[in-house]
Amino acid sequence: MLSAAGSRLARTNVLHNNTLLKCSATQTWLRTCRQSRCMSTSTTEKERTRFPGAIANYTQELKFKVPKNEEPIETYRVMNKKGEVINPECDPNLPEEKVVHMYKTMVQLQAMDNVLFEAQRQGRVSFYMTSYGEEGTQIGSAAPLLPGDVVYGQYREAGVLMYRGFTLDEFMNQCYSNALEQGKGRQMPVHYGSKKLNFQTISSPLATQMPQAAGAAYALKRKGEGHCVVCYFGDGAASEGDAHAAFNFAATLDCPVIMFCRNNGFAISTPTNEQYRGDGIASRGSGYGIDAIRVDGNDIFAVYNAMTAARKKAVENNQPVIIESMTYRIGHHSTSDDSSAYRSIQEVNYWDKEDHPVSRLRMYMTNKGWWDTEKDDELKKTSRKNILAAFGKAEKVAKPSIDHLWTDVYDEIPESLKRQQEELKEHLEKYGREYALEDHEKL
Numbered sequence: 001m002l003s004a005a006g007s008r009l010a011r012t013n014v015l016h017n018n019t020l021l022k023c024s025a026t027q028t029w030l031r032t033c034r035q036s037r038c039m040s041t042s043t044t045e046k047e048r049t050r051f052p053g054a055i056a057n058y059t060q061e062l063k064f065k066v067p068k069n070e071e072p073i074e075t076y077r078v079m080n081k082k083g084e085v086i087n088p089e090c091d092p093n094l095p096e097e098k099v100v101h102m103y104k105t106m107v108q109l110q111a112m113d114n115v116l117f118e119a120q121r122q123g124r125v126s127f128y129m130t131s132y133g134e135e136g137t138q139i140g141s142a143a144p145l146l147p148g149d150v151v152y153g154q155y156r157e158a159g160v161l162m163y164r165g166f167t168l169d170e171f172m173n174q175c176y177s178n179a180l181e182q183g184k185g186r187q188m189p190v191h192y193g194s195k196k197l198n199f200q201t202i203s204s205p206l207a208t209q210m211p212q213a214a215g216a217a218y219a220l221k222r223k224g225e226g227h228c229v230v231c232y233f234g235d236g237a238a239s240e241g242d243a244h245a246a247f248n249f250a251a252t253l254d255c256p257v258i259m260f261c262r263n264n265g266f267a268i269s270t271p272t273n274e275q276y277r278g279d280g281i282a283s284r285g286s287g288y289g290i291d292a293i294r295v296d297g298n299d300i301f302a303v304y305n306a307m308t309a310a311r312k313k314a315v316e317n318n319q320p321v322i323i324e325s326m327t328y329r330i331g332h333h334s335t336s337d338d339s340s341a342y343r344s345i346q347e348v349n350y351w352d353k354e355d356h357p358v359s360r361l362r363m364y365m366t367n368k369g370w371w372d373t374e375k376d377d378e379l380k381k382t383s384r385k386n387i388l389a390a391f392g393k394a395e396k397v398a399k400p401s402i403d404h405l406w407t408d409v410y411d412e413i414p415e416s417l418k419r420q421q422e423e424l425k426e427h428l429e430k431y432g433r434e435y436a437l438e439d440h441e442k443l
């Protein structure tokens with residue numbers, strides 16, 4: 001029981017407590033008012049972080065950004081698998097002559113791949129890499145470029161080079177490593193390059209070309225002549241440290257470079273699901289602050305439209321762009337690979353028979369009334385004939401002089417290399433008959 005005094009005290013406390021409660025409610029109310037007053041004067045009043053590393057809103061919700069809960073980036077497409085344009089507004093409406101030229105280049109590329117792949121099997125060239133299945137990605141991306149744009153390739157972009165005008169003789173001389181080849185036999189086959197066509201010589205170590213491309217784009221920006229760099233790389237190359245360095249340099253230095261990923265599902269035998277955990281390569285754009293798009297790489301017009309728009313962005317705004325072109329490597333990785341060891345024939349057949357960039361464009365041209373079976377048979381015959389003619393010529397040309405082992409690098413040959421020259425000379429004097437020296441030109 002409470003005494004009178006006690007109950008008075010208790011009442012006071014209740015009152016006091018009520019006042020306290022009221023006070024804290026008033027304070028909250030006042031705070032809310034202050035906030036809403038501020039919000040009514042400016043929408044940015046909601047306090048934002050001021051850290052130099054990121055200016056963003058605060059939140060009291062403890063949440064992580066979980067990439068796998070997000071929808072994957074959509075794949076831009078113009079044509080369906082039957083070569084029908086889905087939305088006429090997306091059709092680039094290229095003239096017949098240009099479309100036929102694109103198609104002919106794709107078929108010529110296939111013919112070259114067939115002949116050179118076989119030539120390696122017969123021991124006539126040492127190595128080769130085909131582009132089967134990636135013809136749409138290559139020709140569709142090459143077509144919107146200008147001759148002054150600079151291309152950095154990986155190694156599976158023969159179609160890009162062909163579209164830019166590299167002749168069949170030049171392809172064959174390079175793969176034969178003969179004396180007419182610009183590299184004088186010092187590169188492996190398929191390591192093409194052409195100063196005239198602004199196509200930088202291929203480097204074997206993956207992703208070498210990527211930081212170089214960012215740097216070259218920076219130089220082009222300073223030159224200010226309205227050109228950009230296009231850098232091709234594979235899904236596998238995108239796992240190299242150099243790829244990340246290139247993206248970041250390109251973004252922070254505002255370089256006009258199109259980072260064009262051929263995502264063909266494999267890095268030799270490593271499938272993409274072992275290569276990354278994120279949403280492919282296009283999603284990396286957000287991380288680096290680079291505009292990015294994913295396209296159906298077997299749809300030549302989707303690739304064409306994406307490249308045209310990316311080129312415009314790069315050149316007009318001095319900015320990098322990522323294009324991720326989804327395709328499938330139908331051929332083996334190279335002549336040193338047997339892909340039946342790590343993927344099924346059924347899987348390969350699907351892409352070969354049901355979703356192929358060459359047949360898709362052929363169906364488009366047929367639907368337009370520009371193409372028929374007769375023209376197609378004729379084209380395939382002539383393409384093979386052209387290749388065999390260039391092949392026959394290249395095979396007859398002598399191999400480069402052995403002396404080219406020492407040329408083109410140093411103005412004055414250093415002592416260490418002079419010693420090696422001497423050693424080679426002695427070796428050949430002793431064992432020369434073991435080598436086909438007569439096949440090499442004499443300087």
Ligand SMILES: Cc1ncc(C[n+]2csc(CCOP(=O)(O)OP(=O)(O)O)c2C)c(N)n1
Pocket residue numbers: 156204205206233234235236237238262264266267268329333
């Ligand atoms: C730095 C480096 N590591 C490994 C290799 C061996 N290698 C050559 S090609 C290749 C796969 C590359 O795959 P991707 O970039 O997806 O290109 P794709 O062959 O599919 O066109 C590998 C691992 C290399 N050339 N360089």
Ligand SMILES: [Mg+2]
Pocket residue numbers: 234235236262263264265266267268
């Ligand atoms: Mg790949």
